[in-house]
Structure formats: C-alpha cells, structure tokens
Amino acid sequence: MDQNIPTQARVVIVGGGVMGVGLAYHLGHEGWGADTVLLEKAELTSGSTWHAAGQITHSTSSFGLGKCVDYNIGLYSGVLEAETGQPVTWHGCGSFRLAYTEDEMDWLRHTLSVGRSLGFNIELVGPEKVAQLHPFYNLDGVLGALHTPDDGHVDPTNVTMAMAAGARQKGVKIIRQCRAKNITQLPSGEWKVESDKGTITCEHVVNAGGTYARQMGEWSGLQLPMTSMTHHYFVTEPVPEFESLETELPVIRDDKKVSGYIRMEQKRGLIGIYEKENPNSVWHDECPWDYENWLFDADYDRVMPYLEESLNRMPIFAELGIQREVHGAISHPPDGNPLIGPAPGVSNYWCCCGTQIGIGWGPGLTRELARWMVHGAADISMRDYDPRRFGSYATKDWQVVKAEEDYCLRHEIPFPHFNRLAGRPIKPSPLHGLLNSKGAVHEEVYGFERPRFFAKDIAQEDHYSFNRNPVDDMVAAEVKAVRDSVGIMDVTAFTKVLVEGPDAFALLDRLTANRMPQKVGSITLTHMLNRAGRIELETTIVRMADDQFYLVCAAFFEQRLLDHLAQQRTTEDVTITALSAIWSALSLNGPKARTVLADCTDADLSNAGFRWLTAQQIIVASHEIWAFRMSYAGELGWEFHMPATACLDVYTALWDAGVAHGIADYGSFAMNAMRMEKGFKGAGELTNEVTLAEADVLRFARTDKDYLGRDKALNTDLPWVCAYLEIEPDGIADGQGGEAVLHNGTVVGSTASVAYGPTVGKILAFAYVKPEAAIPDTVLEVIIQGSSRAARVLAEAAYDPKSLKPRGEAE
DSSP states (O other): OOOOOOSEEEEEEEOOSHHHHHHHHHHHHTTOGGGEEEEOSSSTTTTTGGGOOOEEOSOOSOHHHHHHHHHHHHIIIIIHHHHHOOOOOEEOOOEEEEEOSHHHHHHHHHHHHHHHHTTOOOEEEOHHHHHHHOTTSOOTTOOEEEEETTOEEEOHHHHHHHHHHHHHHTTOEEEOSOOEEEEEEOTTSOEEEEETTEEEEEEEEEEOOGGGHHHHHHHTTOOOOOEEEEEEEEEEEEOGGGTTOSSOOOEEEETTTTSEEEEEETTEEEEEEOOSSSOOEEOSSOOOTTOSSOOOOOOHHHHHHHHHHHHHHSGGGTTOOEEEEEEEEEEEOTTSOOEEEEOTTSSSEEEEEOOSSHHHHHHHHHHHHHHHHHHSSOSSOOTTTOGGGSOTTOOHHHHHHHHHHHHHTTTSOOOTTOOOOTTOOSBOOTTHHHHHHTTEEEEEETTEEEEEEEOOSSOSSOOOOSSOOHHHHHHHHHHHHHHHSOEEEEOTTSEEEEEESTTHHHHHHTTBSSOOOOSTTBEEEEEEEOTTSBEEEEEEEEEEETTEEEEEEOGGGHHHHHHHHHHHOSSOOOEEEEOTTTEEEEEEESTTHHHHHHTTOOSOOSTTTSOTTBEEEEEETTEEEEEEOOOTTSSSEEEEEEEHHHHHHHHHHHHHHHGGGTOEEOOHHHHHHHHHHTTOOOTTTSSTTOBTTTTTOGGGOOSSSOOTTHHHHTOOOOSOEEEEEEEOOOSSOOOOSOOEEEETTEEEEEEEEEEEETTTTEEEEEEEEOGGGOSTTOEEEEEETTEEEEEEEOSSOSSOTTOTTTTTOOO
16 A cells, blocks of 8 residues: 655655566665655556566576576565565476577577576577477577576566565555656755655665656766667467467577567467667657556567568467567666666665666666665675766767667677677777777777777677687787787776875775875775775775875776765865876886886886886876886886877887887787786676675785774685686687586586686686685686586786786896
C-alpha cells in the first residue's frame, strides 16, 4: 500500500522499474529500509521494465557480472518467492549460445573458463546435444554451443513486484503516482526532491529514472551519458509442436544468424532481434513525461533480414502469424555498461540507470550499489559501471553516436581489446596526427586517444582474436626496442591533478597509505582508500614545491580522484586543479634513454645528479618541463610532463636524438607486457574489491600514520590474495583475464590480468586465489581457451627482479 510522502528521509530513489525497486529491496537488506523512500510517477514497472523479454544467462565473460547474474538466478528461482510469498514465474529452461565460426568457439571457450572460476553449471557441447534438447532448431553450420542449464527467463513485472514486497517488508516507503519534478542540492549538502505530492529533503538521492534518467540528471546540472534505443521482439501464434512438450525448450542465443534470441513463450514462439545496422535511437532531448507502458509501431523493414533468418532457423514458425509486436525503448550508455555508482562532481547523488538488460543484470548490480552506499564499497569491481568513467566530452550528440554503435555490437563477438571507432577522435593529443602517420593504432581512454601499437607494413587496424595474431609480433618488437635500446610513448592520457596550498600536505597525508614525499622533487607511489579500507585508486605523487603536489594516475580515474579529494576535504586550505586537458606527457625508456636525453638537455642526468624516483625541471627543445625519473617499463627512464603546447617540440627533439640509437615508438600493449614482466600491479588488480593486504601491496602502506580506511586495510585475515604467476605458453592463446585457476584439480581463484612476456618467453598473470595457493613455487593450473596449462607462483619479478635497470645500475 502506498504511503503519504514524508518530508525527510535518508535515501530517496526516483524511479520504480526493476533498477529502482531492486535498489530499494537491497537497501532494506543492508539495514536502510526504514529510512528509504521510492517515488514512481506512474505504476511500478510502467517504463522499460514491463516490456522486457526477461531472459537471464550465465553465459558472460565478465567475472564481476558473472557474480551478479548467478545471484540473480538464485533470487529468481526460489529465494525471492520464498522470502516474500509473491509469485515470480521463473522458467528454468536453460539456454544455449551457438557458435558457427572458430572465433565464436574461442569466445565460448573463454566464457567456459570464466564460468568455471565462478562455479557455474556450464559446458561446451556439440550440435548433437543442442538437437537432443531442442529438436526444432535448424543447426546447419553450427560448430558447438555453450550450455548453461540453470538459465531461464522470468516475468519482469512479477519479479519487480516481489522485490517491492520485500522492500516494504524491510520498511521502505513506495509512493506511486508521484512524479518528481526537480532535484537540487542544498547548501547543507542534503538533496531536495520536489514532486507533485510534496518535497522531501534527504541525505542520498538515487536516479533510477530509466529512459528519463538523462533529463533528470540535468535538473541537478549533471551530464549522465545514455540514449534510448528501440528494440523488437515478436510473439508468434500458438505453435502446434509445442502443445505436447512436457518440458520447456531451452532459450537459444544465436548471435550470428538471428542477432538475438529465440525461446518459448507459453505455447508460442518469441523472437528477439538486435539488428546490426540502421539502429533506431529516440528522444535525443528528452523522454515524454506521459511515457507509460509505451510501445512503438513495429519497423519490419529494419529487422526483416534477421526475422526471415529466425524463421529459417525455426521452420515450425514459418507458417505462423505474429500475434504480438513489442517495440520498446531501452537505455544504452555509450559503452553498453550501466551507470551504477556516484554521479560525477557531487556527493551522495547516486546513479542506478542506463541499464540495457535490467532483468538480467539489475538485482545483482543494485545489491552492489546498496553495499557501496551503506558500507563505502561494493564487493565486485565497479570500474566498468562507475558513472565517472565519462567526462565532459560525452556530449549529447556523441552519446547518440556511441549508443547506436553499442546497439549494433550487442550480438557481435566481444573480442579482447575490441576498438570501438565511432565518434572518434574526441580528445586527440598534440601527437595524434604525427603518430597516426607512423602507423599508430589508437585506443580511447577517458576520451583521450592513446597509441596501442604501431602497425608497420600492414593496414592500420586491429586484428581481433582470442588467440595470438600479428599484433603480438608488433608488440614484441616494441618491447625488444625498449629493452635493448630506447622507446618513446605518448602518455598524455594519464590523469594529471595539481593539489596546492598551505594544507595540501595534510590533506594528502591523511588520504594516502604510503609516506608522503618529504623533499621537493621527491616521488611516492601510494594508494588512496575508501572508508571500507579497500582501494579507491593508485597514484604517483610528486612534490613540486613545499605546498604543491602533482598527482598522476590512470586516465579513467580522473573524476574519481577529483571527487575523492573534494569530498574528503574538510577545513583544509587547498586548491585542486585538473591539468589533464592542458598538459601532455611522454615516457622515454631503455638502456639508451640517458644518452638520448643528454643530447637534448644540459641537466645533469647522472645517478648522482638525477636520482631514481626524483623529479626536476629541465629544458628540452627550449621548453621548461618536468622530468620524473621513473619507469613503468622497468628500465632506465624518465616521464616528461609539460604544457600541451610543448609536447610536439619535445617529442621531435627526443626522436631526432634517438634515431642513431634505434629509437622506437611503443604503445599501451607493449607497456602492459613490460609491466607484467616487472610484476607491477595495475588497474586490473587494484580495485574496490580488495584491500592493500589482499592485493599484496602492503609494502606501500605505513603503519606509523593514520589515514582513511587504515584499520580495515591492514587486516590480514584474507579470503584471497593476489599471486604472480608464470604460465606455460602453447604458442596459440595467452588468455584474457577471468580464467579459472586450479590447485590439485580444485578451483581456487581466477586471473585478473594476463599477458605474454616476450622478453622472458612466458605468459605472466596476476590472479586472486586462496592464500594457501599463493605461496611461491606452488604449482597451479590455468584454463586458457579450453586447455589446462601448468602455472607456477613466482616470488619475484620475471624480469630484473632487483630493479637494477631503472636504478641505472645495470647499464
């Protein structure tokens, strides 16, 4: 029963679809139910939720998302109905994902390994198994299929209503027919939510507005990137062949031929299609406020090739009519991943929107959001879903271009490192044109264009595969150039933030686990934690002056870093300035790096004159720039940070000086291979899931200072720990991350990052495993592309374990 609107609440959720109701349900379970209010402008589920097809599958190559869907299936298949007494209408029919090509088979083999690491009931089968369980499907050309027997589908309205019942049982107030009209932040930091039934002041506000979420964000001055795309599914007339079936047929996911899914809907057929060209985006400015249980007329011209192929694949549908056409709008962010987490630039405004697969992903993700809100951290990595992964470059026009691209890729093979090219470049560095002319293949990171690798004598394009391919040879050549001579890389994409003022040291000192740089020109690598004691981000801090500190971290952490600094600041007198858009950076590495740099500057570059892990201002190409003696490649090297206007001149000077020494450009793929050879942990390992102890980086944490999250961070009662592995190569496939790790035949964890180390001739990986499996020299197995590989836990870096090279002691 709805209740009168209160004037105060801890949390107000705006939006009553599966996402908003799912969050209300999970906030109730985390202890905040009695002070949570949900507002819905019409009836629950009347937006995108009600017309969802409702499938859910364990077939996912994402480790974190896999945890979510497994939780969701357990919730739908018994837990929710038992808890609330509300019917859910779960159909546990299982599903198949079909493969027609070897690339698709490789995708399924990788997904199988991820599923094994998560303990899923999952197997790779041949066409005969599909025919046994689904005798009506035309399997011409099918090589195999991923069988996930615990999958199924569910009634979207019933699920949402059951979670609403569970939320109410925990004290959540759900108020229907109550349209929010404005959301503003008060000087106190609280949020004011104005509606047509009154105004609520709250500590936390949640945007679960579905197709309204973007325009709702604009009320608060926020840019939340997403676009409404329309999707079809069709329900046939009753199928005579279904009448005598005793069990429901499995759902078929046919990405190549149908570009969608086919399943039973009672005794009818259901066909869902994601066309791969001419996608339809709507409501570029705003969704109409009278949108309620709204469907568009079917556009058969758009989907006809796939609809015709679906009838070829299911011949028993061919003579039947279409009884129901469902053509509804669904939110698509630019990269296809939902917006789950804090909105950028403000405090306690949470996004729970942009979800294109709400039934399949929603409850698991809203559980993680509830944990994040209540406890300060989610229990899975939220990097792919954090709304702060986009910046101001994500304009409305760009959002539409990227959402349409994402829609067309919905049923394509998710190749590793797939390079989405639409709407680019949007933030090119000063070297972008020059590096393109030299064969650079760029990737987009936080809007920036960063070189991945340099294609020499072939077309400038990625070669997508789950296996080794010509790109690996290019990367190996770049690594060899750096290891043997000298390499240069455009690292402009790094986040660059200046923190200065009388209290700059004090603020940073209480937010960082390591000892702050004490002297001007000193450099510290450190981590910032959240209140749950887990890793918020890793950053390098350079002390440029007594009261001036320069922070460098991965590009996609820029807004997270800015928000963390701003929200943790209390009375400190500091100024925080983002320099990423106006400063550039270069990295010079290799045994000849000192010789090359010496030809470009009068600075003393000797070990005594320019010590390792120190910074100086030097003159290169008539520009005063900052030089940091540090190396992510694990070689003698420097990073140069400078105004963007100096970058091309500095690059040209270094390149010209390096020609005689065999200088080479290198990109992020080579950088990643070298950091793995050096055993340097990166963003794949240092996530909000783990503490410093679990990540095995306690050497960067002080015990003699207090800092945010300290006590929880130092807890050594560990459920898992990050181990560094060498894995037997087979010359075919190296792995992608997420693969199952076994010890004596039992799954003990999964890989986080995997790369081939061309210098050492081995596959190297970081893996989160049970502590007893992380002991050096322990023999393990890793399942890569369906085959078991021998692995061993390493005690030290595979390359230059004593770090003599970056110290300049091995020249």
